[in-house]
Amino acid sequence: MNKVRIGIIGIGNMGSKHAEYLIKGEVNGAELTAVCDVSPKRLEWARENSGEGVKLFDNPMALMDSGEVDAVLIATPHYDHPPLAIEGFNHGLHVLIEKPAGVYTKQVREMNKVALKSDRVFGIMFNQRTNPLYQKLKDLIDSGELGDIKRTVWIITNWYRSQSYYNSGGWRATWAGEGGGVLLNQDPHQLDLWQWICGMPKRVRAFCSFGKYHDIEVEDDVTAYVEYENGATGLFVTSTGEAPGTNRLEISGNNGKIVSEDDKLTFWRLRESERDFNKRYTGGFGEPECWKIDIPINGKSTWHKGITQNFVDAILKGSKLLAxxxxxxxxxxxxxxxxxxxxxxxxxxxxxxxxxxxxxxQERIEKSSYKKNVEERTLDVNGTY
Incomplete structure (x- = not known):
């Protein structure tokens, strides 16, 4: 195989963006050969923008049975990610899913079991992992430069969304359609980066406000406290109801603290480990000498295209998956x-x-009586509202 034939399942907001760069040939070794959506309007968009040779389907099974694709990129609502991925593996196809992996871990765990039994490549669209800033931050933590982590704090409130955004789709901001709010729609990237860089916490105490700032039934404001195995603690604050918002990640360790904010990485590095200083220092008031270091960031984020390119390279060349x-x-x-x-x-x-x-x-899905005024909206050629 010298080219991967890709079929996109779900050609809405994100699916159409993926289609656009594939149509332009911006992923080496990849070719868009099929598109699937249940909406006639979205298929019409695909017909007008995909060019000749791209097959259109209104049923994902028909696409997978067609023989037109080697891999599927799944960009459907959240609940559909695991079952469609499983079908993809069962059809012998490579699978790339949009975030999140699913709505609940029980479902995702079953998807992972099928993926691990398969010899197919399985990726997820965690495009933030292509950001050289987060790659450098992970390198500093993994190399021990910061020492043992003491505290992590991520304030990620620059997700402001208006009511009209939530009204743009009947599945949005409902337990049955989306499975959650800001945690399931906006924050999967940050939650992934948080654990990718700092590791998994062992327990969580969270306070979620449901429909605090919007006429929705799911969470739009969250403050969560976590504890790690080594005794470190963490705080995660997120919302879609604050403007202007903040995106600041601060990680404190024995050797100082690192802050990511405004696309910059700053390391307040202690000349001596705080623990070592504490053991030897006898002067009462005092603290270790500290240097402020602006960490150089080399390279640029490749975002969605980068994850798709990496996925294709894994299929064609055996490259290691970034996500x-x-x-x-x-x-x-x-x-x-x-x-x-x-x-x-x-x-x-x-x-x-x-x-x-x-x-x-399930209780929340069954008890939901929420109805909202859904606005029919048309996506432009770029796949945005």
């Missing part, structure tokens, strides 16, 4: 624990109680 699909469960585990903690007004352990989470989610 393996099976890792999608990790950030989801944290968000499931946050929801479970808020629903039960108690601590939630990680691994999360999957059966309890599923049962409580």
């Amino acid at each position: 393996p699909g099976i890792e999608g469960i990790k950030g989801l585990e944290i968000s499931n624990a946050m929801h479970l903690s808020a629903w039960t007004d108690s601590w939630a352990d990680i691994p999360v109680n999957e059966d309890l989470f599923y049962d409580l989610l």
